[in-house]
Amino acid sequence: MRPRTKRPHSSARPKPKNAPPPRNVEVEIEEIGARGDGVARMGDDLVFVPFTVPGDRVVARIEGRRGEGLAAALIEVLVQGPDRAEPPCPHFSRCGGCALQHVDDAVYEAWKRNLLVTQLSRAGLGAVPVGPLVRVPPGSRRRAAFTFARRKNEATLGFNARATHSVIDLESCLLLEAPLVALLPPLRRMLVDIVAANEEGDVTVSLTENGLDVLVEADARLDLFDRERLAAFADAQDLARLTWRRPGAGFMDPISRRRPAIVRFGGVPVEPPPGGFLQPTKGGELAISEAVLSAIGPAEHVADLYSGCGSFTFPLAVQGRALHAVEGEEAPIRALEAAANAEGLRVTAEVRDLSRRPLLAHELKKFQAVVFDPPRAGASAQVEFLAEAGPKTVIAVSCNPATLARDLKTLVAGGYTVEQVTPIDQFPFSAHLEAVAVCRR
Numbered sequence: 001m002r003p004r005t006k007r008p009h010s011s012a013r014p015k016p017k018n019a020p021p022p023r024n025v026e027v028e029i030e031e032i033g034a035r036g037d038g039v040a041r042m043g044d045d046l047v048f049v050p051f052t053v054p055g056d057r058v059v060a061r062i063e064g065r066r067g068e069g070l071a072a073a074l075i076e077v078l079v080q081g082p083d084r085a086e087p088p089c090p091h092f093s094r095c096g097g098c099a100l101q102h103v104d105d106a107v108y109e110a111w112k113r114n115l116l117v118t119q120l121s122r123a124g125l126g127a128v129p130v131g132p133l134v135r136v137p138p139g140s141r142r143r144a145a146f147t148f149a150r151r152k153n154e155a156t157l158g159f160n161a162r163a164t165h166s167v168i169d170l171e172s173c174l175l176l177e178a179p180l181v182a183l184l185p186p187l188r189r190m191l192v193d194i195v196a197a198n199e200e201g202d203v204t205v206s207l208t209e210n211g212l213d214v215l216v217e218a219d220a221r222l223d224l225f226d227r228e229r230l231a232a233f234a235d236a237q238d239l240a241r242l243t244w245r246r247p248g249a250g251f252m253d254p255i256s257r258r259r260p261a262i263v264r265f266g267g268v269p270v271e272p273p274p275g276g277f278l279q280p281t282k283g284g285e286l287a288i289s290e291a292v293l294s295a296i297g298p299a300e301h302v303a304d305l306y307s308g309c310g311s312f313t314f315p316l317a318v319q320g321r322a323l324h325a326v327e328g329e330e331a332p333i334r335a336l337e338a339a340a341n342a343e344g345l346r347v348t349a350e351v352r353d354l355s356r357r358p359l360l361a362h363e364l365k366k367f368q369a370v371v372f373d374p375p376r377a378g379a380s381a382q383v384e385f386l387a388e389a390g391p392k393t394v395i396a397v398s399c400n401p402a403t404l405a406r407d408l409k410t411l412v413a414g415g416y417t418v419e420q421v422t423p424i425d426q427f428p429f430s431a432h433l434e435a436v437a438v439c440r441r
Helices: 105-122 178-194 224-236 282-295 313-317 330-343 380-389 401-413
Strands: 023-032 038-042 045-049 057-066 069-079 143-151 154-160 167-169 200-208 211-218 241-245 253-257 263-265 268-270 301-305 322-327 347-351 369-372 393-398 417-425 434-440
Touching: 023 045, 023 069, 038 057, 045 057, 105 401, 105 417, 143 167, 143 178, 154 178, 178 200, 178 211, 178 224, 224 241, 224 253, 263 313, 268 313, 268 330, 282 313, 282 393, 282 417, 282 434, 301 313, 313 322, 313 330, 322 330, 330 347, 369 380, 380 401, 393 401, 401 417, 401 434
Parallel strands: 045 069, 211 241, 301 322, 301 369, 322 347, 369 393
Antiparallel strands: 023 038, 023 057, 038 045, 057 069, 143 154, 143 200, 154 167, 200 211, 241 253, 263 268, 393 434, 417 434
8 A cells, every 4th residue: 555645635626737717618518428527519629517418508617628628517507408317315426436326327328338339449449249238236335445534523434525635424325335334433433533633544344244344544553542442443343354554554453353354256265455455346246257257168277367365266266277366466365375275276376566577478378268357557568478478268357448448459469359348337327347358369
């Protein structure tokens, strides 16, 4: 985790340098852009207006440049377009977590799938078959990273407001599993007791098989009384595990481990490290795993690159395959190794930064299939070697359609055919989209 830097507290959007004075304009929204904002045209410029739908006639305030267009704030809807819906969340338009609760569901679904189609077309892959959108329902998110700010005698806890670093004090959330929302009030009280005024931090909460797993990251020097209060908090809330980490510290401070914080991948119990990566929803994870398993074919020796704690390693390994898992961080790999050894599976593991040291051509020769699930930046370094000497089957899992399209273009140039790409929406109401691409040669 990178060291925390102090963040400005402002409810206004940061203004770009040399920005022109704000001015109000009347425009008509023509489409929804890639970030979820409505797009209008004003002369040669595109105007991006949040919380609008095609057909809206609006008054908007131009606030500055954004890429090749103009960023604007919505002032008033003069005429409503036919695709407008009533947002179900009281925090909508203030909270930065959702951008599209105001859009008709059918329009939203078509737009979400089109995020992938558009990026593939821009990469020259417009003929690639794209399946229907697999949707994960709201209310099923099992992991969330909250931000908090301690002020005077209270703590504000929730998600960042749209386009600012201020914090929306979350009362409810349509996306989260109920136990995460229920923890927010007692979590606020605990932060007031432990964290000094004017401090900020983050709290990652994951719902595991044995209860909630909580990691607090804040600059507080915990004394004996603090630790007793934290342990009492863990008992009162029946947490599986509570861990503290000071920003910049190279270690976790285990406060309470009342039960193992277990998740299962392919039926194999794994205890991820505190704050360790999980697919945000169980339904999304299962949809991705099913797409990978259905496409892997008869491959016996498989590499799982950017493996994390093994969300794809174990569903493949329990079928009798030999898996080699590679991940850049040590803690997830050690959790994966411990689980594999306990089950007697044919799994080897390696800590390796694939952006700096990708598997080379001679290392790839032992595998009949490769699965890779990189961060949003993609896997450009590794994909170059896969294009050169990868196995018959390569399956790409991605949370960023733009970098997925770029990586697939490299694979196609190396002789692969993209058989199918499946879009998976486990981030409802947002511009984030997961996808699974199956490549063969």
